[in-house]
Amino acid sequence: xxxxxxxxxxxxxxxxxxxxxxxxxxxxxxxxxxxxxxxxxxxxxxxxxxxxxxxxxxxxxxxxxxxxxxxxxxxxxxxxxxxxxxxxxxxxxxxxxxxxxxxxxxxxxxxxxxxxxxxxxxxxxxxxxxxxxxxxxxxxxxxxxxxxxxxxxxxxxxxxxxxxxxxxxxxxxxxxxxxxxxxxxxxxxxxxxxxxxxxxxxxxxxxxxxxxxxxxxxxxxxxxxxxxxxxxxxxxxxxxxxxxxxxxxxxxxxxxxxxxxxx
Amino acid sequence: xxxxxxxxxxxxxxxxxxxxxxxxxxxxxxxxxxxxxxxxxxxxxxxxxxxxxxxxxxxxxxxxxxxxxxxxxxxxxxxxxxxxxxxxxxxxxxxxxxxxxxxxxxxxxxxxxxxxxxxxxxxxxxxxxxxxxxxxxxxxxxxxxxxxxxxxxxxxxxxxxxxxxxxxxxxxxxxxxxxxxxxxxxxxxxxxxxxxxxxxxxxxxxxxxxxxxxxxxxxxxxxxxxxxxxxxxxxxxxxxxxxxxxxxxxxxxxxxxxxxxxx
Numbered sequence: 001x002x003x004x005x006x007x008x009x010x011x012x013x014x015x016x017x018x019x020x021x022x023x024x025x026x027x028x029x030x031x032x033x034x035x036x037x038x039x040x041x042x043x044x045x046x047x048x049x050x051x052x053x054x055x056x057x058x059x060x061x062x063x064x065x066x067x068x069x070x071x072x073x074x075x076x077x078x079x080x081x082x083x084x085x086x087x088x089x090x091x092x093x094x095x096x097x098x099x100x101x102x103x104x105x106x107x108x109x110x111x112x113x114x115x116x117x118x119x120x121x122x123x124x125x126x127x128x129x130x131x132x133x134x135x136x137x138x139x140x141x142x143x144x145x146x147x148x149x150x151x152x153x154x155x156x157x158x159x160x161x162x163x164x165x166x167x168x169x170x171x172x173x174x175x176x177x178x179x180x181x182x183x184x185x186x187x188x189x190x191x192x193x194x195x196x197x198x199x200x201x202x203x204x205x206x207x208x209x210x211x212x213x214x215x216x217x218x219x220x221x222x223x224x225x226x227x228x229x230x231x232x233x234x235x236x237x238x239x240x241x242x243x244x245x246x247x248x249x250x251x252x253x254x255x256x257x258x259x260x261x262x263x
Numbered sequence: 264x265x266x267x268x269x270x271x272x273x274x275x276x277x278x279x280x281x282x283x284x285x286x287x288x289x290x291x292x293x294x295x296x297x298x299x300x301x302x303x304x305x306x307x308x309x310x311x312x313x314x315x316x317x318x319x320x321x322x323x324x325x326x327x328x329x330x331x332x333x334x335x336x337x338x339x340x341x342x343x344x345x346x347x348x349x350x351x352x353x354x355x356x357x358x359x360x361x362x363x364x365x366x367x368x369x370x371x372x373x374x375x376x377x378x379x380x381x382x383x384x385x386x387x388x389x390x391x392x393x394x395x396x397x398x399x400x401x402x403x404x405x406x407x408x409x410x411x412x413x414x415x416x417x418x419x420x421x422x423x424x425x426x427x428x429x430x431x432x433x434x435x436x437x438x439x440x441x442x443x444x445x446x447x448x449x450x451x452x453x454x455x456x457x458x459x460x461x462x463x464x465x466x467x468x469x470x471x472x473x474x475x476x477x478x479x480x481x482x483x484x485x486x487x488x489x490x491x492x493x494x495x496x497x498x499x500x501x502x503x504x505x506x507x508x509x510x511x512x513x514x515x516x517x518x519x520x521x522x523x524x525x526x
Contacts, residue, residue: 046309050327053312054337064313066418074317074415152337155329181526184447188525262451262525263444 005030009076009252013084019101022086024248026120033186033257034250035062035075035115036227037085038234039103039243042067042110047155048234052114054152058161058229060117060185062253062260068109075253081113082106087246094238103243111243116227117186118250119164121257125179131172134213141248142166143207144226148200149191151233159233162208163191163199163223167215173222180224185260192223199223209247268293272339272515276347282364285349287511289383296449296520297513298325298338298378299490300348301497302366302506305330305373310418311497315377317415321424321492323380323448325516325523331372338516344376350509357501366506374506379490380449381513382427384520388442394435397476404511405429406470407489411463412454414496422496425471426454426462426486430478436485443487448523455486462486472510 004012004021009029015021025034040048045067052059063074070082082104090098090106100106119142123133135142142164149161168176173193181189196204204221205212209228215221231244245251267275267284272292278284288297303311308330315322326337333345345367353361353369363369382405386396398405405427412424431439436456444452459467467484468475472491478484494507508514 042309046305046312046330049309049312049316050329053316053324053327061316064316066313067309178526184525262447263441 004028009254010078012252013076013079016086017080017083022101025086025250025252026248029252031124031256033062033075033253033255033260034118034120035253036118036231037081037245037251038114038116038230039081039111040114040234040239041108041241042112044156044239045112047157048114048230051151051154051157051233052116052230054154055229056184057188057191058151058225058227060187061114062117062185062255063115065113067112070107070113072113072115072251072253075115075255079251081251085245085249085251087249089244089246091235091242091244093240094235099246106243114230115251115253116230117260118227119187119224120250121186121260122180122183124257126176129175129179131168131176134167135211138213140213141210143212144209144228145196145201146208151229156237157233159236161191162226162229162232164226165204165207165221165223167213167219168222169219173220176222182261182263184262187224187226190222190224194220196221267291272517273341275515276339276342279349280343280346285364288349288513288515289511292515294387294519296325296338296516296518296523297381297383298516299381299494300344300508300514301377301379301493302344302374303377303497303502304371304504305375307419307502308375310420311377311493314414314417314420314496315379315493317417318492319447320451320454321414321488321490323450324377325380325448325518326378328376330375333370333376335376335378335514335516338378338518340517342514344514345370348508348512348514350512352507352509354498354505354507356503357498362509369506377493378514378516379493380523381490382450382487383513384449384523385443385446387520389439392438392442394431394439397430398474401476403476404473406475407472407491408459408464409471414492419500420496422499424454425489425492425495427489428467428470428484428486430476430482431485432482436483439485445524445526447525450487450489453485454488457483459484
């Protein structure tokens with residue numbers, strides 16, 4: 001059996017392109033940064049780019065393609081965002097209509113691809129510092145919640161910040177603040193620690209996306225701004241067409257995680 | 264005599280708006296972040312925003328206005344970028360045509376303002392760490408140079424990176440790397456230390472912009488990406504109209520310098 005963790009990003013992307021890999025990408029090409037994808041038509045691109053610029057914690061941009069180009073040249077110059085993700089979701093007027101393995105036939109000459117940083121990047125240094133990550137231990141998706149923290153509006157795009165949550169001891173939480181502060185390009189430091197109610201989360205056992213995870217005695221919830229925010233916001237503003245990756249089926253870039261550290 | 268360093272940003276902006284302040288803004292509203300300004304028409308705004316996104320070290324965006332809006336709401340919600348800078352420069356088709364104190368009559372309904380971080384912000388913590396800054400000691404402009412480091416192109420915008428230079432002892436240079444790494448929103452860490460020839464600078468005594476400064480024995484040049492880059496690049500791509508601040512005549516925001524530190 002092939003160890004996908006040891007393959008180069010280019011090799012993984014080729015397996016995906018040939019539809020030999022069709023599942024989630026967690027753990028593939030270890031140490032290389034994975035990204036969320038949002039594709040919109042040019043008419044919405046300025047406003048969405050501005051939305052990301054105004055909300056860097058939830059929408060850290062790793063790359064934006066030229067209008068009409070499907071090559072994310074800054075992070076993977078041989079890639080093709082129409083084919084190199086295992087599963088895509090198509091939204092029409094804000095409604096999820098279909099899931100496909102290749103979007104070549106959906107691609108239009110005025111489309112722009114937004115590659116957005118993902119918390120996978122900072123989970124590696126957390127694990128390497130000996131901080132356990134519950135959803136990895138439980139082998140499930142990270143729990144995500146809508147909050148009452150409004151994003152900064154830009155043109156048609158507005159909506160609440162979505163957060164991901166990891167239970168930690170207070171000691172680990174402090175160390176996690178230090179470690180993730182080094183990675184502003186992938187959400188950076190947490191935006192909240194402790195009482196979920198303070199950011200509008202009613203029931204921590206019922207995430208809006210992903211899976212609930214158990215707490216151990218003495219642990220507190222630690223919340224990071226989440227890359228699901230821009231997708232959720234774009235969806236609510238109902239563009240005629242929007243294409244995203246399917247949850248967990250990410251784009252694998254040529255950039256090493258450590259390259260996104262500022263210190 | 265009024266001590267402009269002690270006034271609130273709002274008070275300074277009012278004095279500027281009434282043209283009671285008409286000169287450079289260095290040292291005013293101490294501890295509040297000052298910003299470079301570039302105004303372009305909407306037709307160029309997506310490409311320019313993309314250029315800044317792709318070149319975050321030279322073009323760290325602090326705010327971008329909605330098309331047609333002259334209010335930089337993220338960094339100063341009561342400000343007006345048409346009036347709150349002491350001196351503006353107008354460029355037509357890439358040629359500098361006039362310098363004015365108010366651009367209300369030049370403003371068009373589809374203009375977008377880009378507020379870009381400035382090295383003033385990281386000079387304060389450098390000074391506070393006991394690192395002398397030569398151009399401040401000499402009471403002149405920071406020396407700036409065109410390099411052979413090409414920016415990442417975006418649409419019509421392309422060109423070389425401009426750097427600012429500060430002479431330092433190697434020990435201070437190391438400390439300066441640490442300090443400025445904390446401020447990715449205002450150029451971040453240096454992009455070069457030492458031999459100017461390696462980045463295409465032929466004569467360190469002849470800056471392309473600003474003033475030459477003397478070196479002391481044992482000092483090396485330390486180079487930061489400079490906010491003049493986007494202006495220079497925009498000028499070369501000859502948009503029908505571009506408006507910028509005049510050198511040294513900056514926009515004073517409501518945000519404290521320390522708010523831009525990631526650690």
